[in-house]
Amino acid sequence: MVTAVVGANWGDEGKGKITDMLGETSDIIVRFQGGSNAGHTIVNDYGKFALHILPSGVFYNHTTSIIGNGVALNIPDLFNEIQGIVEKGVPKPKILVSDRAQIVMPYHILFDEYEEERLAGKSFGSTKSGIAPFYSDKYAKTGIQVAELFNEEALKERLQTILVKKNVLLKNLYHKPEIELEDVWKTLREYKEMVAPYVCDVSAFLYEARKAGKNILLEGQLGSLKDPDHGIYPMVTSSSTLAGYGAIGAGIPPYEIQRIVTVVKAYSSAVGAGEFVSEIFGEEADELRRRGGDGGEYGATTGRPRRMGWFDAVASRYGCRIQGATEVALTVLDVLGYLDELPVCVGYEIDGNVTKDFPTTSMLAKAKPVYEVLPGWKEDIRGITEYDQLPENCRGYIEFIEKELGVPIKMVSNGPGRHEIIYR
DSSP, rough: OEEEEEESSSOSHHHHHHHOOOOOOOSSEESHHHHHHHSSEETTTTTTEEEESSSTTTOTTTOOEEEEEEEEHHHHHHHHHHHHHHHHTTTOOOOEETTTTTEEEEHHHHHHHHHHHHHHHGGOOOOOHHHHHHHHHHHOOOOOBGGGOOHHHHHHHHHHHHHHHHHHHIIIIOOOOOOOOOHHHHHHHHHHHHHHEEEEOOHHHHHHHHHHHOEEEEEEEEHHHHHHHHOOOOOOOOOSSHHHHHHHHHHOOOGGGEEEEEESSSSSSEOSSOOOOEEEHHHHHHHHHHTTTSSSBBOOTOOBBBBOOEEEEHHHHHHHHHHOOSSSEEEGGGGGGGOOOEEEEEEEEEETTTEESOOHHHHHHOEEEHHHEEEEOOOOOTTSGGGSSOOOHHHHHHHHHHHTTSEEEEEEESSSSOOOEEOO
């Protein structure tokens, strides 16, 4: 059985917790896209962790954690993250890295910083992790696969060709120092030593695992609205955030993904620039940010304060549809217990017309939220494990959202801990 855990919104929906939880019954957990540019915060028996590139299943002894070919692999980040969790008492996880994964190079990070600097006020709000330059190189066929580290002569030749182009840009566009071949070469030799113990043919490994009836979990990063095809382009990430890409980014047939758990937040939040129709500001936003998540709504990778908003049924319904959601996990519901009433964005007003369909970015810029206000439940729901023990207004909020999404909400998260979950 292959299950995908993906986000319906702008990312930060609480996928890490859901993946960590589903990892209990999984044999293999695969990160299939993205890089160290976003993270998952996980609270478990070992403590609180912010993971960036490791799959969220690394805390179990029975799982194999895989970095798929679709990932932007920052090798020092991977190495440091493994060391970091082991130093905190986590048993050393079993990790495999696809030999077809491509490497985030130090110059990708530099180019990311230089481009944001060049764009100044018109920047994309990048995390400066090198992700956009990395994927640009991947599709321009000037990226470097992990397998190439083990064929040094051919790699050095390719590197010389790549650096000619990079240095022209550095000199003439960014007015920055040029890159020396020997410096990059030395770095790649170090990367080879770090990654060598983990490299394998991941698609072959997964083929055998599927034949043996293993449970495989695909872990996505960010959410539907940050997808480069279906999101709020151009304020998106550079790899597909959709479950459908899981087949490509892991190396399995698409028909194998039978369960798509789409994680939806009980309110809205976003990091970085881009259209955000139900966004709120001022003290109202500050209060929700302070109470939100586990220790506040700040990016797991960047520490940036997240932009806050009320639940957006238009965006979330679209996010679930584009993911192909078979079920929904609704998260951070416990955060909302302080509110007297809960506005839900049920439509967008664009040029005087109300729509329930999520539009393209140019139309989104004109959209104004249409709210329906639901009563709050005014009590702390953490610790409740049975659905029928939730306050009536809380159940009403969940059922209203479920009806808007058109997908069954099978899990309700009411706290950051691994087992703070209600199954429906």
